[in-house]
Amino acid sequence: MAATAERVDYFRMLIDGEWTDGVGTKVRPIVNPATEEIIAEVPDGTPDDARRAIDAASRTFREWSRLTAYERARYLKRAADLIRERTEEIAHLMTLEVGKPIKESRVEVRMAADYFEWYAEEAKRNYGDIAPQFIPQKRHWVIRQPVGVVATITPWNFPANLLARKVAPALAAGCTVVSKPDHRTPLTAMAIFKCLHDAELPAGVANLVTGDPAEIAxxxxxxxxxxxxSFTGSTRVGRLLMQQAAEQIKRLSLELGGHAPVLIFPDVDVDKAAQWTVRAKFRNNGQTCISPNRVYVHEQIWDAFVERVVHYTRQLRLGNGLDESTDVGPLIDANGLAKVERHVQDAIAKGAKVLCGGKRPEGDAFRKGFWFEPTVLVNVAPEMLVSCEETFGPVLPLIPFRDRDEVIERANDSPFGLAAYLLTNDLRTVIEVSERLETGMVGVWDFAPATPQCPFGGVKQSGFGSEGGWEGLKEYLVTKHISIVLEP
Structure with a gap:
């Protein structure tokens, strides 16, 4: 596979059905985090480009929203088919700009297609209600209509999946869309929008703009x-967006940071629990909002579990994501690398012990790029940064616990509440613990809870709103009560 992206016609903005460089003259280089090479250049969009996209989406909204759900579904299904047909092309771009292993990129592209297909069908079930009346001469209907023009702002770590689970339900609901992908990873989003364009959606229904994040927002x-x-990103930025939204009482969905705990009880198969935890932690190099960040292990299995975690972590192959044998790629950029190093050094200074990793790898293959070895820490204390902040990198802190109430309290002792994980074979433990965890999602032997047919979202400072499931469609609908007097 090529290590750079060939210039194609869709490495541009899509506004009103046309691929365009916009009104500005600046370009933004896209850098491969594995090599620090420039793989492509894209137009650096301006506020005027964003306004043109809103013009197009606003003008087209009436036409698109008046189509039946079945008509809109045909467009979305064609787009899903095209995404699947172009899996290799899109996955290659994703690996180039994000750095993740190509096998992970393929899975993500296929799931993006699944979101478009699922919402194509789910929008057909946007049922209304007829409410019983107190007054015989009245009738009460309740209908749900598209909210209007939607803007989506998506991050770099899952540039296909997180785009699809916003854009697909919005389009299916009858909204028109203006999307702003992360400035570091726009190529994947452009490839997805090329599929929408080639599915012959009416001009102006789906628009994509680039540019400075703050200016476009x-x-x-x-x-x-x-x-x-609809925004996915850090809690810090989410707070700023809420302040801006207050000026116009603008509707928001915020999927923000996480700090996922894992609770591992003594009845598990230790080897399997260790293997699954390692696989989940180092997916996308730990750059996942639902990544296991605090692993609480019952003291009865502590020694055996720690040994197996170190064993499986050392087996991971660090390398360029285009290599099929790679398990862990680079971090996204120098800032991401610096944060990981800061967290690890803080932990060491406060008494943590590094069992493996803990530093940048050596060798010619890693002279360029943003690399850090998969790391396992023990002797982890609550005051360490790895305990109270989202590291967003390949660092796995292990923490022993003694009893159920203690570990639930520690797991909930966080301002974040996106996901939590539970490894046990006891049904009573599953029910009691999962109901007490203060998170929007709980995975029981499942470190990948995101799926098109179920809601994804958090509580506390992890945001509000849902993506996925019927709940994800409702995010783009408004409820209208129609009250009728039969004999005026």
């Missing part, structure tokens, strides 16, 4: 025609 929040904004 400011346009979204200032324009009254944008009725809903």
């Amino acid at each position: 400011a346009v979204f929040f200032a324009d009254q025609r944008i009725r809903k904004i």
